[in-house]
Amino acid sequence: MAVEQPTRTQDATPPGDQTRIHDIGYRSYDGPRLGRAYARRSLYSQSLRGAYGLGRSAKSKVLPMLLFVVMCLPAGIMVAVTVATKAGELPLGYTRYAIVMQAVISLYVASQAPQSVSRDLRFKTVPLYFSRPIETSDYVRAKFAALASALFLLTAAPLLVLYVGALLAELDFADQTKGFAQGVVSVALLSLLFAGLGLVIAAVTPRRGFGIAAVIAVLTISYGAVSTLQAIAYVQDSTSAIAWIGLFSPVTLIDGVQSAFLGASSAFPGGVGPSTAEGVVYLLVTLGLIAGAYGLLNRRYQKAGL
């Protein structure tokens, strides 16, 4: 390096200019350059921390932390009640918890997905990433994985509280472990789905406000609409329609998958979950949406190049 860059000197202070501190010598960097995989991991950890406001201003910590507490608080109360009343089971199943709390989860996605990607678009930071070794797919994978992990933390933490509480209440160990495992698989799927949808919507607009509104519309309003339609179908005794209507909202999609495969009791009206065949459709739609979201994000950033 020294041969290659002969002009680099340790004391390059030009005479007569000693008052300026920044004229002290330039040191070149000969250390390791860790490349793409390292850059992707760094972006992942930075985005994951950012999703909880860490490394950002105090103001941006408030909402994600508050939502985290709101998510865990009911679990804590349920555990306390279970232990105190010596009830034989938890008031709410592991798999039902996220469905009941879907509004909180949606709010979290709506606030953090735009934070994660709209900022880079709005402040045109994206070109700085792509003028470095990482490629479009690295950026998308890091952002996707970060938001999914953040959501998994948010949804799995209360399940852990429930599980630990259930064991403290000396409920059946095998039963509880099975339920907990099913719950964890279910929220993992939910995290991937919600992260994908949230990011795709947020990546379309550089405006954070629009992003937040659009994410809430897609996650929460669609759930309200689908539930209403299902209720109408139930009242009119067209039970077969209930399952198909459920395909059109992310929350009911997860509900359908877990009632078909993860032993969950369905939150659909009348507790009529999809049959196994319908469940396969639910699972395929869910996985298709996750893959589609990943593909769309890649396409989106191909264009956002420089």
Place this chain on the structure above:
Amino acid sequence: MAGVTTVVNVTVIATESLSKRFPRVTALDRLSMDIGPGVTGLVGANGAGKSTLIKILLGLSPATEGRAEVLGLDVATEGAAIRERVGYMPEHDCLPPDVSATEFVVHMARMSGLPSAAARERTADTLRHVGLYEERYRPIGGYSTGMKQRVKLAQALVHDPRLVFLDEPTNGLDPVGRDEMLGLIRRIHTDFGISVLVTSHLLGELERTCDHVVVVDGGTLLRSSSTTDFTQTTTTLAIEVTDTDEHPDGTRAVREALDARGVTVEDGSGLPGAGRVLLLTAAGEETCDLVRDVIAELGLGLVRMEQRRHHIAEVFKDGDATRKEAVGHGR
């Protein structure tokens, strides 16, 4: 790490009939050039193809035809390796307002592959070198345009690249900020040993800063030559002296004395202080010594004696037809 063994005259950027065509526009048209180490100015009007060229050189946009190498690496196949050793400062705003310069530049250093500890150390160094001190801990949102430009420059330099692309770095700066930025760009090469490709649509700016200027227009190469060719084929001295009781018109006295010694002197009409400024063609240091001696003999005070260089801009005042000859002779 190809091509680092020889020190002298390494080609930093080489293009060979490089073309880029969009459905409706031809951004680059068979551009061939070689750029060596040092500070190179890329001049052209808006839309001349400067930004397109930078994108291709970063390996982010494929060329329609032709090939290009940066630091001996092919842009079509070794884009990632190029981007690891090259820095890029975009023309537009690219900074999030809610983080501090330090946090932002550390993050960007890690994106370039620097381990955390090295990223922090290099960030502190680089921000100091571009002239950001205590303010680097405050959110970028509160910075002036000049400070933001420095942060943009710092993120391009933080991984100690061998070459930086600076896209319109003086945009939006006031005259003082402009001069500081140009000085900084000069130092990137002289003090840091990093080669620079800097774009501008203002020719005058690049005169003082660059070793070499490439002029593109409509995607074709108009001219590629060193700034000394542009501006230093003749050196003109400008002299201004005081008057004394003995010589009430000092300017005239000097003129006559120099005429007597066979030096042709012209009035500096059209310059600031016209009528009091004399211009003469300097053959070298002897001429300066001669002028000094003459003035000392006459007992006059020398207000100024400075080299006046031709400005690159003068080269382009002529019509297109005569432009190329004019450049060659420095007028």
